[in-house]
Amino acid sequence: MDVRSDTILWAFLSDASKSEDKCVVKQKVNLTMVSVAKSILAKHVAVGDSKLVPGNEIGIRIDRTLTQDATGTMAYLQFEAMGLDKVKTELSVSVVDHNMLQSDFKNADDHLYLQSVAAKYGILFSRPGNGICHQVFLERFSKPGATLIGSDSHTPTSGGVGMISIGAGGLDVAVAMGGGLFYITVPKIMGIKLTGKLRDFVSAKDIILEVLRRIGVKGGRGYILEYFGPGLKSLSVTERATITNMGTETGATTSIFPSDEITKEFFKLQQREDDWVSISAGQEEDFDEVIEINLNKLEPMIAKPHSPGNVVPLSELEGKSVDQVAIGSCTNSSIKDMAMVAALLKGKTVHSRTTLGISPGSRQVLKYLAEKGMLADIISSGGRILESGCGPCIGMGFAPPTGSVSIRTFNRNFRGRSGTIDSEAYLVSPEVAVAAAIYGKITDPRKLGSYPEIEMPTSIDIDDSMILEPSDHPEDIEIIRGPNIQSLPKAIPLPEKLPKLNALIKVEDDITTDHIMPAGAKILPLRSNLPKISEFVFSQVDTTFATRALESKETGGGIIIAGENYGQGSSREHAALAPMYLGIRVVAVKSFARIHKANLINVGILPVEFADSDGFDKIEAGDSLEIAGIRTALEKGEKALTIRNTTKNIDIPVAYELSERERKIMLAGGLLNYTKEGGV
Ligand code: MIC
Ligand code: SF4
Numbered sequence: 001m002d003v004r005s006d007t008i009l010w011a012f013l014s015d016a017s018k019s020e021d022k023c024v025v026k027q028k029v030n031l032t033m034v035s036v037a038k039s040i041l042a043k044h045v046a047v048g049d050s051k052l053v054p055g056n057e058i059g060i061r062i063d064r065t066l067t068q069d070a071t072g073t074m075a076y077l078q079f080e081a082m083g084l085d086k087v088k089t090e091l092s093v094s095v096v097d098h099n100m101l102q103s104d105f106k107n108a109d110d111h112l113y114l115q116s117v118a119a120k121y122g123i124l125f126s127r128p129g130n131g132i133c134h135q136v137f138l139e140r141f142s143k144p145g146a147t148l149i150g151s152d153s154h155t156p157t158s159g160g161v162g163m164i165s166i167g168a169g170g171l172d173v174a175v176a177m178g179g180g181l182f183y184i185t186v187p188k189i190m191g192i193k194l195t196g197k198l199r200d201f202v203s204a205k206d207i208i209l210e211v212l213r214r215i216g217v218k219g220g221r222g223y224i225l226e227y228f229g230p231g232l233k234s235l236s237v238t239e240r241a242t243i244t245n246m247g248t249e250t251g252a253t254t255s256i257f258p259s260d261e262i263t264k265e266f267f268k269l270q271q272r273e274d275d276w277v278s279i280s281a282g283q284e285e286d287f288d289e290v291i292e293i294n295l296n297k298l299e300p301m302i303a304k305p306h307s308p309g310n311v312v313p314l315s316e317l318e319g320k321s322v323d324q325v326a327i328g329s330c331t332n333s334s335i336k337d338m339a340m341v342a343a344l345l346k347g348k349t350v351h352s353r354t355t356l357g358i359s360p361g362s363r364q365v366l367k368y369l370a371e372k373g374m375l376a377d378i379i380s381s382g383g384r385i386l387e388s389g390c391g392p393c394i395g396m397g398f399a400p401p402t403g404s405v406s407i408r409t410f411n412r413n414f415r416g417r418s419g420t421i422d423s424e425a426y427l428v429s430p431e432v433a434v435a436a437a438i439y440g441k442i443t444d445p446r447k448l449g450s451y452p453e454i455e456m457p458t459s460i461d462i463d464d465s466m467i468l469e470p471s472d473h474p475e476d477i478e479i480i481r482g483p484n485i486q487s488l489p490k491a492i493p494l495p496e497k498l499p500k501l502n503a504l505i506k507v508e509d510d511i512t513t514d515h516i517m518p519a520g521a522k523i524l525p526l527r528s529n530l531p532k533i534s535e536f537v538f539s540q541v542d543t544t545f546a547t548r549a550l551e552s553k554e555t556g557g558g559i560i561i562a563g564e565n566y567g568q569g570s571s572r573e574h575a576a577l578a579p580m581y582l583g584i585r586v587v588a589v590k591s592f593a594r595i596h597k598a599n600l601i602n603v604g605i606l607p608v609e610f611a612d613s614d615g616f617d618k619i620e621a622g623d624s625l626e627i628a629g630i631r632t633a634l635e636k637g638e639k640a641l642t643i644r645n646t647t648k649n650i651d652i653p654v655a656y657e658l659s660e661r662e663r664k665i666m667l668a669g670g671l672l673n674y675t676k677e678g679g680v
Contacts, residue, residue, distance in 0.1 A: 056185070090146075092124065116478065128389070132329070166184070205301075218250075218568075226287065260280075326407070328361065381438075399420045486532075498586065499556060501586060507561070563590045567593045604665075
């Protein structure tokens with residue numbers, strides 16, 4: 001049965017059982033008001049109203065979970081702390097893809113820890129080299145109509161097959177693995193209507209860049225982006241996944257496509273046809289708002305430094321000299337992408353001033369390239385083959401030179417993320433990346449000649465031998481803990497009064513989690529060692545931050561002051577855990593990004609927003625602040641609090657936006673404490 005009609009029936013039955021007299025009317029409403037996202041969410045609501053009123057909190061059942069190594073070690077330490085024997089999900093997968101360079105024991109130790117945890121607790125383990133978590137999940141574990149949360153912000157990649165897939169902090173994933181619900185504020189649904197057909201050399205990446213050009217890095221907050229319209233019939237699953245992957249950069253809760261005959265073809269190719277169900281597209285009236293993109297008119301696009309929202313037509317930057325080109329990442333590393341790259345590179349040579357690095361998204365993709373001779377075409381052109389992993393996307397190797405221009409098929413171009421603080425990163429499609437590599441400058445890819453016809457395979461060799469099954473004898477498995485694995489810090493519940501909070505730092509709008517907790521080849525290996533990684537909090541913004549924070553921890557704790565969209569970007573809970581370790585008790589901002597706010601709550605840091613437009617201006621870094629009546633306000637659900645600036649002798653009204661459950665979590669001192677106390 002089509003999942004959507006199944007849901008309509010289900011919604012009707014549940015309404016009918018609650019309210020007999022109005023059920024006919026409600027049935028009509030439900031019949032016309034179901035988008036793909038709503039149909040799946042409605043089936044998974046376990047707490048809250050299944051009518052999905054935007055702004056309400058709901059708890060949803062999670063069918064599958066995903067972790068990657070950089071967030072996974074913490075997530076599994078937290079799972080271990082829950083004291084369960086086994087995961088309770090239908091399927092949980094742990095992938096090693098981020099911390100791949102093994103310049104000492106740290107990453108290698110973490111891989112062993114993750115492998116042993118997976119074997120013991122019933123989790124599938126995708127070994128290093130098997131591919132990037134989102135590409136591997138899409139290929140082998142995605143399922144239309146199901147729910148997924150992953151400890152990585154690009155988990156929405158699997159929305160490309162019609163799955164509700166949401167990025168979350170590691171602790172939320174640990175709770176879901178333990179059978180707990182995942183709580184979200186019901187988002188609105190933004191329908192994105194695609195009409196027409198992409199022209200040659202314009203690709204799926206240009207569609208999502210166009211979405212970002214229109215709505216920016218804040219425009220998706222509070223929404224699910226759902227695609228529909230006649231333009232879908234020319235987009236393959238991996239092209240759809242490029243779009244849902246990078247929808248994360250709009251701040252959206254997730255992005256989703258329907259599941260149609262094209263999706264079915266993908267499942268056939270993956271020899272998983274049984275996992276496929278049809279979910280028909282929503283209609284225009286199902287959405288809270290609609291934007292339309294005519295694919296016939298789309299041009300190649302480019303996102304300028306240092307934000308994925310700085311999108312302009314490529315033509316504006318033509319001729320700019322390029323030092324490095326990097327192709328790959330969870331956004332653009334499918335068979336289709338890589339086959340296109342190989343075809344365009346065939347018989348050509350990379351320009352002498354430019355280096356080209358290519359990381360295929362998965363072992364399946366890499367093997368296909370090798371079998372078809374495409375790898376030889378890439379190698380002959382001078383392209384450097386990097387491992388199947390995140391690699392340069394997160395500064396794990398292949399850092400660009402000083403002051404350079406790096407053209408990337410990735411999804412993020414934040415300052416310093418490449419590993420080189422003064423390099424400029426630009427985000428483009430694979431076609432544009434190849435043109436830049438060959439000409440050594442930003443070039444319209446249409447200059448490359450005729451557009452290659454990429455024949456997609458109808459069958460491929462499926463080899464899951466690098467995905468390890470959990471042990472049949474979990475009691476015999478010893479968890480391997482190298483010296484890099486440190487124990488979890490204890491969160492201390494907030495007191496009634498914080499009499500002496502030090503305003504340690506004041507930052508502007510759109511601060512990313514890469515600013516708060518940088519990544520890269522030096523810092524990422526410390527992800528399972530909180531005391532050590534905490535030394536790098538805000539290190540690219542203010543090198544004295546961590547030392548000053550630790551000093552304030554002794555005298556009353558710290559507070560971070562920030563502008564709009566604080567914490568955009570990744571799901572890394574280290575951007576909350578490490579500040580917690582350094583004694584941060586409160587973060588006061590103009591507005592938050594979704595996942596980071598949830599992570600702050602999970603570790604017991606109070607997120608508050610300025611109530612007045614000038615509140616932000618009334619605090620300077622270094623001011624001493626006081627907040628009273630905290631526990632009483634949380635217990636009573638009174639949102640308003642006052643920050644007293646004792647340095648300037650003024651009061652600044654702030655408010656928290658927390659559900660009843662979140663208030664209880666704050667009172668318990670974080671989600672782990674709350675769960676241990678029996679909270680659900
Ligand atoms: C990223 O792209 O920023 C990461 C690295 O994949 C993060 C996760 C992490 O920091 O480990 C993400 O997107 O959530
Ligand atoms: Fe890995 Fe980059 Fe994708 Fe993050 S965005 S999961 S670092 S490839």
